[in-house]
Amino acid sequence: MINKIASLIAAAVIAVSPLAWADDHYKTFDQEAQSTLTPDEALQLLKEGNARFVAGESIDRDLIEQQKATSVGQYPFAVVLSCLDSRSAPEVVFDQGVGDIFVGRVAGNVVDTNLLGSFEFATAAAGSKIIVVMGHTACGAVKGACDGVELGNLTALLDEIEPAVDAVSTPAGVDRSSANIEFVNDVVETNVRMQVNELVRRSDVVREMVEAGQVKVVGAVHDISTGEVTFL
Numbered sequence: 001m002i003n004k005i006a007s008l009i010a011a012a013v014i015a016v017s018p019l020a021w022a023d024d025h026y027k028t029f030d031q032e033a034q035s036t037l038t039p040d041e042a043l044q045l046l047k048e049g050n051a052r053f054v055a056g057e058s059i060d061r062d063l064i065e066q067q068k069a070t071s072v073g074q075y076p077f078a079v080v081l082s083c084l085d086s087r088s089a090p091e092v093v094f095d096q097g098v099g100d101i102f103v104g105r106v107a108g109n110v111v112d113t114n115l116l117g118s119f120e121f122a123t124a125a126a127g128s129k130i131i132v133v134m135g136h137t138a139c140g141a142v143k144g145a146c147d148g149v150e151l152g153n154l155t156a157l158l159d160e161i162e163p164a165v166d167a168v169s170t171p172a173g174v175d176r177s178s179a180n181i182e183f184v185n186d187v188v189e190t191n192v193r194m195q196v197n198e199l200v201r202r203s204d205v206v207r208e209m210v211e212a213g214q215v216k217v218v219g220a221v222h223d224i225s226t227g228e229v230t231f232l
Contacts, residue, residue, distance in 0.1 A: 027066070029075045031073070033077075034075040034127050039215055039216035043218065046130070050229045052095045066099060067096075076099060076126065076127075077100065079101065080101055080134055081111070081115060081195070083136055084107040084134060084141075085224075087224045094229070107140070109133055109134060110191075123205070123215050124206075129215060129217065131217045132231075134192070135188045136188065138205060142187050142188050145187070161192035188221060192219040220232060
């Protein structure tokens with residue numbers, strides 16, 4: 001099933017998009033580089049990018065030239081689901097340029113049907129080798145779930161995080177509100193793990209690719225104080 005989906009959609013993409021190429025000046029991923037990359041190598045690229053970011057050694061890219069280079073085709077090696085938070089931008093914390101990674105963002109980095117479809121496109125059709133579900137410390141959405149916040153459509157979103165709140169055990173008398181940042185960060189990590197499981201459970205396409213060793217799905221937490229990303 002996966003091969004059929006990939007063949008059909010890739011054929012449509014290639015029909016309107018000539019092969020992109022990598023150039024030392026642009027430093028963009030091309031089709032050959034993407035296709036030969038393994039999931040473990042893709043993970044290593046993200047780890048190395050984050051190490052550069054934390055060390056203050058992010059690559060000095062010519063972003064407008066990358067924009068031009070990728071206008072004829074894109075071959076991202078990874079897809080990242082992250083929170084909406086302005087302090088936790090995947091392209092920045094992983095030191096990636098235009099066309100390097102797909103990014104889906106929603107408060108609390110929770111999985112839904114639209115995102116599942118996007119992940120299936122990114123992997124089965126567009127060739128990405130790894131999906132990262134990335135939460136971050138001191139997450140406002142998680143704090144809202146801990147405090148039982150109700151606010152318009154946000155209420156339904158926070159309900160998706162509630163199972164993670166309930167899953168974190170604490171000794172009697174320990175503050176389980178947003179005032180306890182240690183508790184909040186425990187919920188952040190638990191929520192990431194739950195969303196990873198939910199993604200694989202709900203997507204037959206992704207699950208089959210994982211089982212075939214074609215794609216890796218991992219969780220991660222970004223520390224907004226240090227910039228460091230810890231993979232779970």
